[in-house]
Amino acid sequence: MNPDFIYFDLDNTLLNHSSAETNAQRVTYESYPELQRVTLDEWLNAYRVNNHMLWSRYQRNEIDRHHLQFSRFHDTMKELNMDTSVSSEIGSAYMTNYRNHWIWVEGAKEALERVSRKYKTGIITNGFKETQEKKFEIMELNRYCKTFLISEDVGKMKPHPAVFDKASDMAGVERNKILYVGDSYVSDIEGGSNAGWSTAWYTGFETDMSNGNRNRASVTFSDFATLTNLLDV
Structure with missing residues (x-):
């Protein structure tokens, strides 16, 4: 890997x-009796x-972000026969709680520090602009990265190829000299591979390790020490 x-x-x-999502949902659940008509596990499921269905529709441009943000709580509460009049308030409370539980993936901060000493680095992320920018700030990612791209x-x-085309231009190097490290096989590994990049698939959160036809990643790893060793940093 070079x-x-x-x-x-x-x-x-x-x-x-x-972990941030789970902890934020727990705190929100415990704060609103309206949610406690069912167990926490039933609510989360x-x-x-x-939420997954709405993000998929958003990705296909079938709904806008405001519909997604409103509906993920409203529609879930309606489905569970809860009082939906407080769904917007609960959604706002969840986002506040979510921001209070941001932590690094184990080993990721140390790996990024080491990688950034030797290589030019950047971030590409889906998600809502103001939330992702807040993560950049809280995690002090500008200490390690100079290039940031939010798909929004x-x-x-x-x-979508447009995201990777833009990121390629921002990197300022040949596509075959770009490596993308990510956890989503479809969004990161297939997206990066289709753009002509090398890819490193982080499987620390992957539950189905049968992989099937998931063989396009240049490297697969579950521990960041493996990545830093491969990059010789």
């Missing part, structure tokens, strides 16, 4: 989105199904 530029995904690659600024979400 890249000239390394991009990292953000959520569940550098920042532990899964229903929310995650709806492009008007498309990974793995």
Whole structure:
């Protein structure tokens, strides 16, 4: 592996989105009796199904971000026969709680520090602009990276080619000299591979390790020490 530029995904690659989401949902659930008509696990299961469906529709440009933000709580509460009049308030409370639980993925901060000493680095992320920019600030990512791309600024979400075309231009190097490190096989590995980049698939959050036809990644790793060893940093 001899890249000239390394991009990292953000959520569940550098920042532990899964733990932040779970902890924020728990605190929100405990704060609102309206949610406690069902168990926390029942609430989380229903929310995650709806949230995934809405993000998929958003990715296909079938709905806008405001519809997504409103509906993921409203529709889940309606499905569970809860009082939806407080759904917007609960959604706002969740976002506040979510910001209070941001932590690094284990080993990611140290790896990024070491990689950034030797390589030019950047971040590419889906997600809402103001939330992702706040993560950049809280995590002090500008200490390690000079190039940041939020897909909302492009008007498309990974793995759309427009995101990777823009990122390629921003990197300023040949496409075959770009490495992309990310956790999502479709958004990061397929998206990066289709753009002519090398890819490193982080599987620390992957639950289905049968992989099937998931063989396009240049490197697969579950521990950031593996990545730093491969990059000789």
